[in-house]
Each structure stands twice: as structure tokens, then as C-alpha cells.
Amino acid sequence: MKKILTLAALALTLGSCNKEYLNPSTASQQQVVTSSDGLITLCNGLQARYSTGGFLSVLYNTVAAGGLSTRELSILNVGNIEEYNLSLGAGSLTNSNGLVRNIWTQANLVKSNADLVLANVGNAPDAGTRSGIVAYASIFRALSIGTLAQYFEQIPLVTQESAPFVPRADALRNAVAQLEAAATLLAATPVSADFNAKIVPGLDLPNTLQALIARYSLEAGDYDKALAAAGRVDLTKRSVFNFDDNTRNPLFETSFGNKNVFEPTNTSLGLTGILAPETGDKRLPFLLRTTPPPTTTQNLGTGFYTANSAPIPVYVPNEMLLIRAEAYARKNDVPNAVTELNKVRTSTAAAATTSTGLLLALPGAALPAYAGPLTPADVLLDILRNRYVELAFQGFRLADSRRFGRPGPGATGAERNRNFFPYPRTERENNPSTPADPAI
Secondary structure, X not given: XXXXXXXXXXXXXXXXXXXXXOOOOOOOHHHHOOOHHHHHHHXXXXXXXXXXXXXXXXXXXXXXXXXXXXXXXXXXXXXXXXHHHHHHOHHHOOOOOHHHHHHHHHHHHHHHHHHHHHHOHHHOOOHHHHHHHHHHHHXXXXXXXXXXXXXXXXXXXXXXXXXXXXXXXXXXXXXXXXHHHHHHHHHHOOOOHHHHHHOOOOOOHHHHHHHHHHHHHHHHOOHXXXXXXXXXXXXXXXOEEOOOOOOOOHHHHHHHOOOXXXXXXXXXXXXXXXXXXXXXXXOHHHHEOOOOOOOOOOOOEOOOOOOOOOOEEOOOHHHHHHHHHHHXXXXXXXXXXXXXXXXXXXXXXXXXXXXXXXXXXXXXXXXXXXXXXXXXXXXXHHHHHHHHHHOOOOOOHHHHHHHOOOOOOOOOOOOOOOOOOOOOHHHHHHOOOOOOOOOO
16 A cells, blocks of 8 residues: 555646646656556556545545534534534535535546546556556546535536536536446456556455446436446445555544544434434444443544554445435335335344455444335435434435435524535636535
């Protein structure tokens, strides 16, 4: 993983060089994109920018934003003013907020570099290397678009001056189309040994492509596509971002490894009433320090953020089952929705070895089967409750709260403090196409 640091530094230089100030010890963009090795280097840089870098990483910022805007996470130190203002939401979250800026800037940089890779993949002469490059770049392009779509009503899809914006649903469908093209290419042309030897390990490409097709098709409202893609994911496989003491797990490094920034709101994950976790849910001891409780210096939260080297899954198997359950329920197919939901409710803890030999533990709910009313609305409510627990601290709660029509800002019993974020001031000052900010 040490090579990720140097590769990331290379990727950071792309797109912002003035020819009068080129560093002669670094490769130019033109040099990088004209060879297989250069393109693979850029692919590694995509992962580095997305997953590492502590407070700057997309992973840190999306977990913080999703949790602080929905009371999943609570501020420990109001001196962390950017996180504190995000936790207040409404008018306290302005377009100069650092987390808003970081999500926007970092995710858009990953997307634009992924587009650069895809535009130049023809320069890789070997077909198996090309299929690996396309799959890898498509995954990080989709993750970036999906992250932006969680927080912003519209996003630009192209990198240019005065880039036009498109509605978030259109952006998600665009990401899915690219993922589908990558999956077709990968199925026809297996990845080469050369690509596998040079790419940072951890991602299971074919299963990750299908998992993201399922995730973003659901968010875009294409339930048939979400059902089919989630059903194609091999739930025994693991796809993770790997870390070590040099390239650290960003959530452990910044927050879950200390008592300085934020932690879970309480042992109910900030959930109350009908959405509160059920008694005996075995996922809670995985997510929280409950027995024994945390010491004065320990964060209440654990989950996938327990050490600098702890891997973070790109998706968890039960997310695919919950996607299928939700898609069936929204199609008014309650029996099949309950079947998929019960696979999650009755699941037990499991562990599997990642491609780099690390053990990735996954919790199981170990709950009884669903016994509530057999209506789409009631089943969807239980699906949401299980999503909130299964996907805790992974940045999904704000988008889930909106999609399931939960009470929003200004409503009685509001469960989120914003619907969408304002566009960063840096974008507004440099792009006249930037839309008006949402009210909340």
C-alpha cells in the first residue's frame, strides 16, 4: 500500500499544471495517459484520493456529513466548527463549510480523473489490461457521482469551464450506464495478470460493478435494474479499501480512534420510536462499545473503524439483500420483499478473508423473522430500520431518510437537518452555471 502515496501525488498534479511551472521530475498528463502503466497509476490514484488522506478523504467527509445531518453522530468538541455547523444544519450550514467543500471538490476530482482514464484507455494495447482499467475507473467514477448525489440536487458531469449541471437522478443513471458497459467488457475479456500485479488490491471488480449498479439504480428509482444487479452479486465475496499504518483508515485516524471529533449519538444510533433498533440485535455490539462500555478515552463507535489498518468494505452483502427487499416492496410485491428482508433479519455473524489476506468480520442481526403487517408501507419501514443499523456510519442515512419520505427540516419530529447541501462557494465563484442553493 505504500505505493498508493506516490501514485496519489502523481494523480494530484493532473489537470492543474501551468506549462510554465512544470516540475521536470514529474510526468506530464500526456505522458501518463499514453501507456498502460500510466493509466494503472492513475487508477491507483483514484482510490488514494477517494479513500485516504484523513479529513480530506471522500470516505471521511461522507460518513461525517451523512451522520451529523441525521443525528446518527454527535459532536464531541464544538471547536471542530465545520462539523459542528453541519450538525446544526439549516442556515448554519453555509456554502463556505469545509465538509461541503471537501465532498464537492474531492469527489469531483476523482470523477474527472476517472473520465480522463476512460477517455484514454485505448492507449493500453492489451485487451485484458483495458478491461481492468475500464472497470476500476468506472467504479470510482460511480462512487464519486453517487456520493455527490447523496448531498446535492444537481451536479456537473463534464469537466470544463462553466460546466452545466444535471439533476442528480440523471447523473446516477449516467453512472449506472458506465458501470454496465464496464461489466459487459469485463465479462467478455478477463483482467490481465499485468493489471492485477500493478493495481492496489482489495476490489473484487465484477461483484463491485454489480453492487454499484444495484445501489445507484435503486436510488434513481429503477427497481427492476436494482433487483437484477443485486441478485448477480456473489455474497460470499468481499470488496474492500485496504489500509496500513502509512495509508490509514481515515475514520479511525480522524474520529473513531479518539474522543475529539464525533461519535455515535447513543447506543440506539440516534434512532427513536418505530425506527429504534430491536432488542437483541446482534449488529449493535459490532457497531458500538456496549459491553464493556467505552473508557473515558474511547469512542463509542467501532464498526469498520477499529484500527489504522482496518479494511472498509465498498459494500456489505446485506446491503444487496436490503436493496432487493426495498425494490420488491416498491413494486408492491410484499411476499418477495419479506423473503429478502428476513435473510437480513435472521442473518448471523460471518467473516471472510479479503484478497490481501485480512479477515473482514461482518455482523449478523440474529433477529426473528418479520411478523408485522403485510403492507408495502409497513415492510418498507422495517427495511429502513434495518438499513439504518446494517449500514450505520457508512454515509447513507441522509439519502435514505429522503428516499423513504421521513420527516424533514421544519416538520414535526424532523429526522434530518437538511434535505440537500448548498453548493460550495468555490464552485459558485468559478462556475456561472451553478444552480441556486436549496432552501434547506
